[in-house]
Amino acid sequence: MSNISKQITRIVGHSKLEIDLSGGSIKDIRFNINEDARFFEAFMVGRRYEDVPEIVTRICGTCNANHRMTSIMALESALGVEVSDQTELLRKLVLYGSLIQSHMLHLYLLVLPDYIGADDLLSSGKNEYIKRLLNLKYCGNRMVQILCGRPIQLIDAVVGGFNVTPSHRKVEELLRIVKETRSDAVESFHLFNSLKLPEIKNTEQSHMSLRNGSEYALTGRTISLDGKESFKVEDYRSKIDESVVPHSTSKRCRIKGRSFYVGARARIRINREWMSDESKSLVASCESSLDSPMGNIPTKAAEVLHCYDDSINILEGMISKGIREEKPKVEVRAGEGVGVTESTRGTLIHHYALDEKGFIKYANIITPTTFNCQHIEDTLRSTVPEILGSQDMVFQLERLIRAYDPCISCASHFLDLKMRSC
Amino acid sequence: MSGKVKRVAFFEFADCGGCELAIIENAKALELLGKVEIAYWLLLGKTDEGPYDITFIEGCVASEHDVESLKHIRERSRILVSLGADACVSGIPGLRRFASNDKVKGVYGRTELEQRPIENIGPIDQFVKVDYLLRGCPVDGHHASRLLELLVEDKPVEQGEKSFDYVKPRFKENNVGRAIVLDNEKCILCERCVEVCNRIVSALSIAERGINTLITPPFRMNMDGSTCISCGQCTVYCPVSALYERDSIAEVNRMLSSGRPIDAVVEVETAVSIGEFFGQNTRCHGMLVDALKKIGFRNVYLSRSRYRAKYLDPRPVGRFPAIIPCCYSARKFVETFYPMLRPALAQPPKPGLKADVWIGPCTGRKFDSGMTVLSTREVSKMIRDFLTMKYLEFQEFEDVGFDDVELRELETGKRMIAEGASEMRQVLDKASRGELQGSVVELWACPGGCNTGGGQYHASDEVVSRRREWGDSMGSALWRTRWWV
Numbered sequence: 001m002s003n004i005s006k007q008i009t010r011i012v013g014h015s016k017l018e019i020d021l022s023g024g025s026i027k028d029i030r031f032n033i034n035e036d037a038r039f040f041e042a043f044m045v046g047r048r049y050e051d052v053p054e055i056v057t058r059i060c061g062t063c064n065a066n067h068r069m070t071s072i073m074a075l076e077s078a079l080g081v082e083v084s085d086q087t088e089l090l091r092k093l094v095l096y097g098s099l100i101q102s103h104m105l106h107l108y109l110l111v112l113p114d115y116i117g118a119d120d121l122l123s124s125g126k127n128e129y130i131k132r133l134l135n136l137k138y139c140g141n142r143m144v145q146i147l148c149g150r151p152i153q154l155i156d157a158v159v160g161g162f163n164v165t166p167s168h169r170k171v172e173e174l175l176r177i178v179k180e181t182r183s184d185a186v187e188s189f190h191l192f193n194s195l196k197l198p199e200i201k202n203t204e205q206s207h208m209s210l211r212n213g214s215e216y217a218l219t220g221r222t223i224s225l226d227g228k229e230s231f232k233v234e235d236y237r238s239k240i241d242e243s244v245v246p247h248s249t250s251k252r253c254r255i256k257g258r259s260f261y262v263g264a265r266a267r268i269r270i271n272r273e274w275m276s277d278e279s280k281s282l283v284a285s286c287e288s289s290l291d292s293p294m295g296n297i298p299t300k301a302a303e304v305l306h307c308y309d310d311s312i313n314i315l316e317g318m319i320s321k322g323i324r325e326e327k328p329k330v331e332v333r334a335g336e337g338v339g340v341t342e343s344t345r346g347t348l349i350h351h352y353a354l355d356e357k358g359f360i361k362y363a364n365i366i367t368p369t370t371f372n373c374q375h376i377e378d379t380l381r382s383t384v385p386e387i388l389g390s391q392d393m394v395f396q397l398e399r400l401i402r403a404y405d406p407c408i409s410c411a412s413h414f415l416d417l418k419m420r421s422c
Numbered sequence: 423m424s425g426k427v428k429r430v431a432f433f434e435f436a437d438c439g440g441c442e443l444a445i446i447e448n449a450k451a452l453e454l455l456g457k458v459e460i461a462y463w464l465l466l467g468k469t470d471e472g473p474y475d476i477t478f479i480e481g482c483v484a485s486e487h488d489v490e491s492l493k494h495i496r497e498r499s500r501i502l503v504s505l506g507a508d509a510c511v512s513g514i515p516g517l518r519r520f521a522s523n524d525k526v527k528g529v530y531g532r533t534e535l536e537q538r539p540i541e542n543i544g545p546i547d548q549f550v551k552v553d554y555l556l557r558g559c560p561v562d563g564h565h566a567s568r569l570l571e572l573l574v575e576d577k578p579v580e581q582g583e584k585s586f587d588y589v590k591p592r593f594k595e596n597n598v599g600r601a602i603v604l605d606n607e608k609c610i611l612c613e614r615c616v617e618v619c620n621r622i623v624s625a626l627s628i629a630e631r632g633i634n635t636l637i638t639p640p641f642r643m644n645m646d647g648s649t650c651i652s653c654g655q656c657t658v659y660c661p662v663s664a665l666y667e668r669d670s671i672a673e674v675n676r677m678l679s680s681g682r683p684i685d686a687v688v689e690v691e692t693a694v695s696i697g698e699f700f701g702q703n704t705r706c707h708g709m710l711v712d713a714l715k716k717i718g719f720r721n722v723y724l725s726r727s728r729y730r731a732k733y734l735d736p737r738p739v740g741r742f743p744a745i746i747p748c749c750y751s752a753r754k755f756v757e758t759f760y761p762m763l764r765p766a767l768a769q770p771p772k773p774g775l776k777a778d779v780w781i782g783p784c785t786g787r788k789f790d791s792g793m794t795v796l797s798t799r800e801v802s803k804m805i806r807d808f809l810t811m812k813y814l815e816f817q818e819f820e821d822v823g824f825d826d827v828e829l830r831e832l833e834t835g836k837r838m839i840a841e842g843a844s845e846m847r848q849v850l851d852k853a854s855r856g857e858l859q860g861s862v863v864e865l866w867a868c869p870g871g872c873n874t875g876g877g878q879y880h881a882s883d884e885v886v887s888r889r890r891e892w893g894d895s896m897g898s899a900l901w902r903t904r905w906w907v
Binding site for chain 1 (some may be wrong): 434436437438439440441442443444446447449452455456460463464465466467468484513514515517518520539559560
């Protein structure tokens, strides 16, 4: 049997699956991330703190809003900036918008072709799916655009708040769009829940997500592991072990020697009680998928519906309460801060230290795909022996990796352990 | 090659992937992509080997592996397009060049990576020939779909469109006000109009960024809907005449050719400055009269201050002075910025002389006057055209007097004159505080008065003072008694 080396397609970025079969048995299975290293943490050192959101936004085109928001929160905690409740709500909306568009892009464009027997969505002739995807993406993009100026590489969210406060009319427009496209989100869930997903077991199941005890946490200061153990976000270094492997430009993370999963499934497991009523019932209808890696697909669609429901709540509250004009206020000082958000693909950590003039002394970013990499590899290890030799083995494995929605361009921006001393 | 379906490929190197998304989110681009064969695009699961007709490359070249595959891609591609800032100028990943080397090396520790990064990280065209550049971070979906459309349909990409960054978008319609026209197509974004307007009413400003930058009234309003008072100072300063007064020459020519006798009334400031256009350093208002008569006017009157006084109906209201907005622009200035003084405004002037065409130094007059209005610039253009047609020189006109030659006595009294926005603001501030009760205030919108009006030629201080001197002797602006300052 020959070795297998396959470029994984239909994920964001470059990665390879390599299975070493020399001598007739499985010697090694590697999930090989071969995106170019980009050294974000290295070249951010020595720049002013204002540059950071602009730079990290460009780490990834799909989750740029999450990177920006997380870096802003980290810098705010370093600079001791307090933001108003309104800013918190607006940020939540931006995160929801990003989540909606990114989940839907993944589900429709990257995942769906595997199950409808098409090579890709654009040439599949399923125009109703394309239309629904565009509707949902329009809603998510418009949400980000109205609040932050642009749908991709947003600009108006800054340290201390927002450059521009949305007008009453814009908020009403947003509410209208969200209400109009909500039915598309419900239909999407039913579509993805009806897919025949292969059963893949991963014996070791551990989940990590933010949990703040009062809402479906997208931001917060406490990270929870399986809903049992929890630790402060500042302690992430001591809790999470990182290691470098030569075959990948992404580091590998473990907690107490075990791989863990971050993402929609983890969020729902840990924060389920605060989901909206209808999305809760949707989750209940796909209960079993919460345990399987393939279950990412329906749970993501259920999460999108929660985003819709909560967005409607927030927007209606804003319209009835009115929107205050606010300007960000920042005083520069030395400090160190960690910011954590739940981005589309899971927990995203940004960590910066500033000197007294506001220049970056130290930077560290850990992306969800970095967390998930080890979990993907572990799942592959337990799956490959079961399906070894079957005709469509590579297709099955590829489909499994796709379900994780790894974002390779995020993962390969590089992490730095040694820079702490500088 | 029109019959064959194009093979399109999308590659990416060190990048964020945002430009691909910008294309996917553009409905037109999606429609076009449905018509072509996508040969290579990892995001859509296509991994065909070449050759490709059109190849888009996103991201900058960051590792040895990238250099090799880029050269390979170039060999198999007919047209290569750099997509986005990373591919065109190496963008954010390119910042690595400016980071100190030991910091970059510190990232990996000692681990040797299979994907070895290169030192001279750079844009695509540093390594291979690139046919088209699409700039932006992320690229504009409309630009991308436009280029894709041209390439797919084998249409020639215009020279200007080769790098979209340097070509401004096409503006279909001019912003036409009743007096001032703004043509963004001609505009070179020198911002002189913005500067001059900021000293008056700040009606013009810069909007948008990058290639979409344009000069416009706020919120892309119509000129008349904004705070523009049609004073025309921007038209004097615009070096490429992207801002110009609305042309009345055609209308006047039509009137003249209708056979009906047409009378013109000429403002003093035009009479004294008309020679400048024809290189005359002497007073030549007589020649202007002759020229106008030869062009076809019946009577040519000189408008003087006395007439203006007659037109208006000053009436002090309460604690406010009587305010005579001598030009339309001044009236709109008061109405826009000092609405509480509205009741004190005198009624709009009614023509005292029976004239059809008013020739003056003003563009604001085009707005409110019942007459057809020619500015100094327009009338000199008319005369030039007439001279060209008849093979004449300006000097050949005779010195003819105005038809209405009677000089009137000047009124004296407590009148104040304010010229230009800053003076108007000073006076109107005083007026709104009630400090000028019982007096009469005259307002002129253009800074420096009608001699430097919006319909005049831009002139040096020397020439302007000459205009003023000559004008004074003809009965212009003789109420220059600024006792209020």
